[in-house]
Structure formats: C-alpha cells, structure tokens
Amino acid sequence: MQAYLEALRAALASLSAHRMRSFLTTLGILIGTGSVIAVVSLVQGFSASISDQFSDMGGSTLTLHAVNNNENFRTGRINYITFDDVDVLRYRVPGVQQVTPTMQINAAGVSYRGRTVSPSIIGTSSEFQVVQGRYVDQGRFIVPSDDRGRRRVVVLGSKVVEDLDMPANPVGEYIRIGSEWFKVVGVLEHRGEILGFSQDNFVVIPFEVGRAMSGNRSRPFMSISFNVADLTEVEAVRERVKRAVRLSRKLKPGQPDDFRVEAADSFVKQFEQVAGTATAVVAGVVSISLLVGGIGIMNIMLVSVTERTREIGILKALGATRRDILVQFLLEAGLLALLGGLIGIVLGYGAGVGVAALIPGFPPAQVPLWVVAAAAGFSALVGVVFGIMPASKAASLDPIEALRYE
Amino acid sequence: MISLRGISKHYQMGEEVVQALDGVDLDIGRNEYVALVGASGSGKSTLMNLIGCLDTPSSGQYLLNGRDTSTLSDVELAQVRNREIGFVFQSFHLLPRMTVLDNVAQPLVYRGIPRAERRQRASEALERVGLGNRLGHRPNQLSGGQRQRVAVARALVGEPSLLLADEPTGNLDSRTSAEIMGLFDQLHRQGQTVLLVTHEPDIAAHCERIVRVSDGRIVEDAANRNRRRETH
Numbered sequence: 001m002q003a004y005l006e007a008l009r010a011a012l013a014s015l016s017a018h019r020m021r022s023f024l025t026t027l028g029i030l031i032g033t034g035s036v037i038a039v040v041s042l043v044q045g046f047s048a049s050i051s052d053q054f055s056d057m058g059g060s061t062l063t064l065h066a067v068n069n070n071e072n073f074r075t076g077r078i079n080y081i082t083f084d085d086v087d088v089l090r091y092r093v094p095g096v097q098q099v100t101p102t103m104q105i106n107a108a109g110v111s112y113r114g115r116t117v118s119p120s121i122i123g124t125s126s127e128f129q130v131v132q133g134r135y136v137d138q139g140r141f142i143v144p145s146d147d148r149g150r151r152r153v154v155v156l157g158s159k160v161v162e163d164l165d166m167p168a169n170p171v172g173e174y175i176r177i178g179s180e181w182f183k184v185v186g187v188l189e190h191r192g193e194i195l196g197f198s199q200d201n202f203v204v205i206p207f208e209v210g211r212a213m214s215g216n217r218s219r220p221f222m223s224i225s226f227n228v229a230d231l232t233e234v235e236a237v238r239e240r241v242k243r244a245v246r247l248s249r250k251l252k253p254g255q256p257d258d259f260r261v262e263a264a265d266s267f268v269k270q271f272e273q274v275a276g277t278a279t280a281v282v283a284g285v286v287s288i289s290l291l292v293g294g295i296g297i298m299n300i301m302l303v304s305v306t307e308r309t310r311e312i313g314i315l316k317a318l319g320a321t322r323r324d325i326l327v328q329f330l331l332e333a334g335l336l337a338l339l340g341g342l343i344g345i346v347l348g349y350g351a352g353v354g355v356a357a358l359i360p361g362f363p364p365a366q367v368p369l370w371v372v373a374a375a376a377g378f379s380a381l382v383g384v385v386f387g388i389m390p391a392s393k394a395a396s397l398d399p400i401e402a403l404r405y406e
Numbered sequence: 407m408i409s410l411r412g413i414s415k416h417y418q419m420g421e422e423v424v425q426a427l428d429g430v431d432l433d434i435g436r437n438e439y440v441a442l443v444g445a446s447g448s449g450k451s452t453l454m455n456l457i458g459c460l461d462t463p464s465s466g467q468y469l470l471n472g473r474d475t476s477t478l479s480d481v482e483l484a485q486v487r488n489r490e491i492g493f494v495f496q497s498f499h500l501l502p503r504m505t506v507l508d509n510v511a512q513p514l515v516y517r518g519i520p521r522a523e524r525r526q527r528a529s530e531a532l533e534r535v536g537l538g539n540r541l542g543h544r545p546n547q548l549s550g551g552q553r554q555r556v557a558v559a560r561a562l563v564g565e566p567s568l569l570l571a572d573e574p575t576g577n578l579d580s581r582t583s584a585e586i587m588g589l590f591d592q593l594h595r596q597g598q599t600v601l602l603v604t605h606e607p608d609i610a611a612h613c614e615r616i617v618r619v620s621d622g623r624i625v626e627d628a629a630n631r632n633r634r635r636e637t638h
Binding site for chain 2: 002003006013014017310311313314315316317318319320321322323324399400403
C-alpha cells in the first residue's frame, strides 16, 4: 500500500511538472467522454421526461387500434375500428372498466371572432380524462349527458385558447367548428411540448356529436382506449378483448388480426428501446475516439519514457525494482486518462445542459450516476491498458545504459 | 566485506566479443578507502558496475558481506543496491523536479519507510554533508559542489556498507573538488568504506589503497605511501 501511495505521489508530481503537455495528452479522452456524457445526458433527460408524461397512464390502460399495411392503403381495403367494436368492448368483455373511443374529426377548422386555426379535433367520451390522464383546468370536461343529448360543447387545449386569442377564461364563449357552433365548457391543463410538438393543440367534443358530424355512413379513424379493473388481469383481459373483437369482425381461424391491442405505456417502452439503441451506437462511435485518445496517451508516455531514461536509471541505481517503475508509469498513464475523463464528464454535462436549454421545450439534461462512474472507470482503464507498453519499456530499461543516456 | 574471485565479463558487440574483465580477484575490507584507477576502456567502469550490483559477471564469484550476488534475481539486486551500496556519480544524477530533501529521501522510499521518518533521516544526512540549510531548494538552484554534496547525502542516507563514487569530482573545478574529497576523507574517518573510481592521480592520492586496472586485469594493488592529507 505504502509503495502504491509513493508511486501515486511520484506520478502526480511528474504530471504536474508538464501541465500543458498532460492537458493536451488528455484531450482525446476528454473529447471522447465529453461527447458520451453530453449525448447520454440529453437522451436520458428526454426519456425521463417522456416516462414522466406517460406515468399518469399506467400499465392498466390498453388501446385498440386498427392495423393497416401498405397493401391495404394501395387497394383501399382499409381496416377501421368501428362503432360496433366500441359496443363489444363496452358490453361483451368482462374485466374492462372504462371505455373511451377516440375519433379524429375532419373539419374545416376552428374559428373564433374571425380567427381560424386547425387543431386536431377529437370526439370522445367523459372517460377520456381518466384513461388519458388529461384533466380540465377551467370549467368542466365532457359529461355523459353531453353525449346523450348530443350537446354542441367543446373543451379546448390551452394552445388553441392562445392561438384564437380568447379571453383568459373562455368558458361560456362560442366557437365554430366546421360549420357548427359550439359552446366552450372547459380548458384542459397545460402540458407543454415534446420535441417541439405542442401537446395542447387540440379540442375535444362529445363522441356522439363527432359521430353525427362525420355522418352515419362515413368511417372516421378511431381508436378505443380502455381501463382494466384488476391490474393483475391485464393480460387475460387483453386476450378476451382479442377474442371478442375477432368474433364480432367474423375473422376466420388462421386469418391474422386486423387490429392491435397495445398498452398505453408501450410507446414509452419503444422509446426507451430506441433511446437505448441510440446510446449504444453513440457509445460505439465514441469508444473509437477513446481508442484514439488511448493511443495519444501511449505515444506521449513513450516519449516521456525516452525523455526520462536517465531518471529511470537513477531510480534503479537507488534500488527501484522493475515493479516500482512499472507501477509508477502505469499510474501516470491511468491518471492522465482519468483526468481527461473527469474533465470530459464535467464539460459534457455542461454541454448537455446548454444544448437542452437552447432548444425550446427540450427537457433538462440528466446524467445517471452509473454513467458517470462507468465513463470515469472506462477512461482510467483505457489509460492503464495503453500505458502497459510504455511502462514495461521503462521497467525493463538496463540501469547502466539508462544512466549513461544523455 | 567485498570479495571477487575470478570475475570475468564479456560483451557481445556486433560480431565481436569484448572481454571487459578477465579473471579479476579483489578483496576490500570494512572501512577501507580504495581508489580504482585506470585509463578509459581499461574495464574499471565495468568493475564498478559489477561491484555496485548494476550488472552481473559472466563468470566468477562476487561475495558482498558473504552473500553471493551472482545468483541474485533482478529484484534482489535492486534490494542490494538499495541497502548495501551508496552511489555517487560524476554528473550528480539528482532528480531535477524534486527538492533536495526529497532527492535524498528517495532511496528510503524503496524500503517502505514512512514519509515522516524518511524526511527526518534525509535531513540528518544533509546535515552531515553541511547542507542542512538547503532542504527545500531544487538541484538547479545549487552550485556543482552543493549538488555533489546532495548526491553524497543521498548515498549515505540508507547507511550503506559501501560508498561507491564514480569520478565524483569529474565535473567540478579544483577548489570544489578539494572540498568534496575533504568530505570523503571525513566520511572515511567516521568509519565509512569508500571506493573511488577515478583517472586523476590527485584524487587517487587521497585514498589509502590504489588498485590499478588495465585491459580487464588488476595490474597493481598497493597501499598509497604518498597519501595526501588535507589539513583542516
């Protein structure tokens, strides 16, 4: 232990004797770890914020989508989720709790006092707020009697209120959707942007009103979200839903499903997978820069060994063993790389925070501690590995030759 | 204390085999003050390297304090150099980035002695060579004579059996040389065994015994009858 402490002291002394050179040598490692940390901090920050936004919608929420491939669109045989499917889910599958169909409505736009904007228009039921975890900030949401009475009422996303330049409390105002007038009954909570896409640029009308607007014969794009009463039953309910929907659609055995039942958090899982892949790719690219950094360290260490040949000879004459010399030079290389790694971590985190702040709506950068530890450990490892060659060269110098070296 | 029997050393220089030493017998007892003299190329440097355990002989036996060094491993040789031999070199060979005190303390690092004790012993050694007031200086802030004193202090700090000096005054002017030789005389009087390697008769004249090497053999080994004594 004492010997390692001495070697550490000696290594630090010789690094600080050539501060500029040490710094330049570490640049490769510095840039490598810096870029890893910058990218990882952005990806992690982003994925943390995504998970956060979707955490309201637990794993108990499932969504039924239609499945279409290019062939379907080319031939015009497009699969839809139908109003029958809504009824199947509502009345035929045990274990399903709340069902909320969501319909995209095509309308000419949303107008208020001469201003017109084009948010997405969603027709849905009162359960939407529970299932999707979006609640009102002012006024009220769609209620079941709105559906039954086909009331022309609308709940606005905060972006729409802003874009239409409506009063701070627009409840009670009237807007026009397409050619029909709607009374504003509520405004949804503000949610902000994900990657520059506003999460508040939509309006909600009662499902039956939407259905009426689309016309009885048309087939709007729809999806159906539903809750499962018992969390432990999610998989069983999913299977039951599949069976019931297949039956109502009269799919023959062997025919593939033309629909999909997805958990609401499956998007988060997919995203995390993508983020993980991105991180791995970046790590791969960056490990090349660490390799280059390591070669830089090896190069400088070799120069340093040649420069210090006489010093090594002196130390050997004074009783240093091969091992003493080896450990000192290995520590020097390791410390150089670790130093570069640590500076890189700090700068990379700074860069991540800076970039996240520069992009509007981008979530703040985050670096998990294990990434910091791994980056520091890996850079030190690179130093030690690339230090082996110079250090063993130093250790195996012949003391007589080394002392004579000018 | 030192006993060499039939020591030979040859090097391969390209095609040629150079016989640097050829059957050298030499005994040096405790508290002797010996000069090893010879022209350059005579083999005296090789002999010194062997005695200093920086090198091992091709054949023959070298007993240092009764221990046969020709069979020692690298690590054991390093330990012998550390404990038994104190080197003083012609060009001082101090470590430029360290303070005088750390330079002198360096050999003790390899014995695993704690820092506080190392510094204590190093400052005592510097006291002995008259540099007790220069502990924090760096070698380049000192004169040649002072640097060589630091080197002597470093050689002494581990209390070696043998102080081995290779042309210790080679890089010094005559006045400083006299000072350094006075220091060696004094150390000898205090009981230190000293082996000086030199080609200058003036320097050899300080020693009690002169061993002359030529063509890899000892050609003369006699007491120094005209020993020069410094008057202090």
